Amino acid sequence: MELTRYAGGCLCGAVRYAAAGPARNLCFCHCASCRRAAGSPSVPWATFERARFRLTRGALREYRSSAAVLRGFCAHCGSCLTYRNDARPADIDVTLGSLDEPAALAPQMHVWVADKLPWVPITDGLPQHAGGAGSG
Numbered sequence: 636m637e638l639t640r641y642a643g644g645c646l647c648g649a650v651r652y653a654a655a656g657p658a659r660n661l662c663f664c665h666c667a668s669c670r671r672a673a674g675s676p677s678v679p680w681a682t683f684e685r686a687r688f689r690l691t692r693g694a695l696r697e698y699r700s701s702a703a704v705l706r707g708f709c710a711h712c713g714s715c716l717t718y719r720n721d722a723r724p725a726d727i728d729v730t731l732g733s734l735d736e737p738a739a740l741a742p743q744m745h746v747w748v749a750d751k752l753p754w755v756p757i758t759d760g761l762p763q764h765a766g767g768a769g770s771g
């Protein structure tokens with residue numbers, strides 16, 4: 636099977652990565668942690684197999700934003716790049732906004748809508764989950 640390849644990186648260019656598809660779980664996350672991490676009302680994400688993700692330049696700085704979660708960013712410019720959850724050790728989530736061609740992967744749902752800000756309307760008709768993707 637031919638895997639679709641993706642590349643991306645941070646704003647300043649110090650950190651570059653490559654990932655091979657399939658990209659799963661394409662979503663807008665409205666959770667309060669993503670909001671603060673990115674300084675943005677929601678963050679679009681894609682999940683890749685960790686074995687198919689690698690850095691091609693620089694290094695990620697990671698910190699624990701909650702007990703099970705490691706968020707990766709560029710230590711120079713601060714771009715939010717990755718999310719790892721101890722509950723899904725084979726996965727890594729990547730911010731769609733850091734891809735070189737972000738238009739290629741469109742979010743397919745909204746998650747953590749219970750945390751959504753009231754001034755963010757959802758008008759795209761995509762499925763909405765109150766919590767994570769498995770929730771109502």
Ligand SMILES: [Zn+2]
Nearest residue numbers: 645647709712
């Ligand atoms: Zn950077």
Ligand SMILES: [Zn+2]
Nearest residue numbers: 664665666669
């Ligand atoms: Zn989130």
